[in-house]
Amino acid sequence: MAIETNLQNNLNSKTTSFLKEAETTFQWTKQWYPVAVAEFLAPFRPHPIQLLGKDLVLWQDNAEKWHCFEDFCPHRLAPLSEGRVESDGTLLCAYHAWRFDGEGNCVGIPQSKNKETETKNCANDKSSAVVYPTQELQGLVWVWAESGEQAQLESQLRQPRTIPELDDNSGKVVKPFWNIRDLPYGWDFFMENVADPAHVPVSHHGIMGSRYEDAKYYDMHRLREMSTQEGFSFEITPTAPTVERAINDFRPPCQMRIVTSYKDGGMLILALYAVPTRPGWCRHIGRQILVKNDRGKTPPGLGFFALPMPIWLGHVLASLFLHQDLVFLHYQEKIVSKKSKNRWLDAVYTPNPQDKAIVTFRQWLARKAGGGVAWDADCNSQLPHPELDKEKLFDVWATHTQHCRVCQDALKNINRLTVLSYIGAIACLFLALFIDERYLATEGLKEVVFPSLEFWIAIISAIILATGGYLLKKLSRLFYVYKFSHVDND
Structure with missing residues (x-):
């Protein structure tokens, strides 16, 4: 009995020490x-x-x-x-x-x-x-x-940062699939980016608005003060005519929860996680959650990503969105590292209220979390050099496909369909050539008989199948690489 009491006291002592330490300094490994x-x-x-x-x-x-x-x-x-x-x-x-x-x-x-x-x-x-x-x-x-x-x-003393709405099985909550991607920039730059709604219509021009029409003024008001374990949150105002309120909520170590509440009672939640994997890289895991209003109406989601689609197609199309700000975030991290000398606020110029959440995030990192991610002692904490070959930055295979069995299965099926389409096209072409000999001139080419209807059906089928094979081949490329340039994004 005495041994059990001593063990319990030891556990209580360690628990108290753990919780007290957590209140003052963010412990990355705990x-x-x-x-x-x-x-x-x-x-x-x-x-x-x-x-x-x-x-x-x-x-x-x-x-x-x-x-x-x-x-x-x-x-x-x-x-x-x-x-x-x-x-x-x-x-x-x-x-x-x-x-x-x-x-x-x-x-x-x-x-x-x-x-x-x-x-x-x-x-x-x-x-x-x-x-x-x-x-x-x-x-x-x-x-x-x-x-x-x-x-x-x-x-056992701390619960993961889960999303309460995902535990709702009432039918009121629509839960599209998770997406996952390794990104060639650091955890802090991911969090800074998603704390910045001002970049959305500009960086994601054509998907989430227009860089020419929607880059407008708004203010941000703090809803929750900065704390070591609970992060902070801001409300954005003014918002779109259909939106009641929009909130960015940072919950360390890795969750940014962006909630848009609509005036008709619906709600869009972006659950965004970023995991610090190694210096200069992070793993993004995210999904959108749609909460219906009292009349059962589903709110608009994130662009076309809210449309019903297979998981693999959603993963492939994610490149259209993620790659729109990937390159300059990769280079921005290296530029900031050279110029800031651990004094981020002195290196940047942030005169507008749209940067309040970003400034607060950098303050949290400096004041509450030791200035940055606490990398493992055996890890080389130096940032990798900027990648000059942009095609490597747009590598989808290494950053997603090879780790996702859903996409690998889809890719195998698409490759099979591609081969079958080309084989079908060749078969139809040969069928067209031999289905009706009337397409040849008779009696020394003195009389020409036009091809039959069956001939044209076979030719058209060959064209359709060949086109289908070509499009499937282009689709399969998206599992490997997707290049993007803002210069060409009109």
Whole structure:
């Protein structure tokens, strides 16, 4: 009984210390981060991810539970993400076949002299994988950014930044799919960008307004004062004639919630997450949520992205939106790094009230969060050099498709349809040539008989199928790269 009391007192003491520390300084590693969308991950295979500069691996066991380890085998430090998930639900290192259960325990060393030696070596703490607390909520896989027993306890004291409306099953809430993309600019520049409604009609000209007509004055009023753990929020005014109010709500470590309430009672919620993966990069996970008014009317969504469409098509079309501000955010981050010298406000000129939320975000980062992301000690915290080859910045395959099983399946089907379309076109062309010999001149070309109706049907079919194959081929390219230029966006 005394032992249990001492353990409880120790836990209470650590809990009090943890909560007190959290009130004063933002602790980057003592947070839940959404690192993946569960339905987009191929089950029963390991997936490499990055978080705060750490190399991690996600994998799912036979009970469909996700686990997260540091991405190395304790034997010779080979990456576990290059391994396999075995039929018994363990993670196997593909170098020497050491196997690990969901708790990180080593359960198999096949090179052992005998079973007794294997059991002894597996029981050694040095044989265990480094485990991070993991859970699945609202379709996202969340990872706590620290490992160890203390991290397991602390992770239970804080809930992930979920979206309450996603738990509403009343039928009043429309929940389109999640989108996910790795972006070649930092976490802070993502958050700064989505805290800035003024850029929307300009950067996203043609999708979310006009750079010439909709770049207008508005003010921002603070709704919630800045705090270490709860961030801040601003209301935008004035708004469009149909809009009652619009609110930008930053919730650290990684959520920006943008709520537009319409005068007829409907509501659009943009749930935007950004995860700091490595310096100069972040992982964006987001979706829009549409709340119907009392008459059951669904509000307008984010451009054409609110239209019913397959998940893969939404992912492909996301490039049209994301790439409109991708390039200058990538370069802006490098310019700011050179010119600001850790004094962001001195380097920029922000005379208008539209920049209030951005200024507040930078103040939160400087005053409450140590000045920036706390990268892992083993991570090179230097920003990568600017990428001069813009086509690499527009790489969709490496930043999305190769990690998304939904898009990979769609791409395979599109490629099959492309091949079938071309084969069909060739078949129709040959059919047209041989279906009716009356298209040839008879008696030494003295008499010409015009082709039959069947001939023209075959020719038109060949043209349609060839055109379809060409368009499918162009569509398949969007799974690999999508280039964009504001100069050409009239």
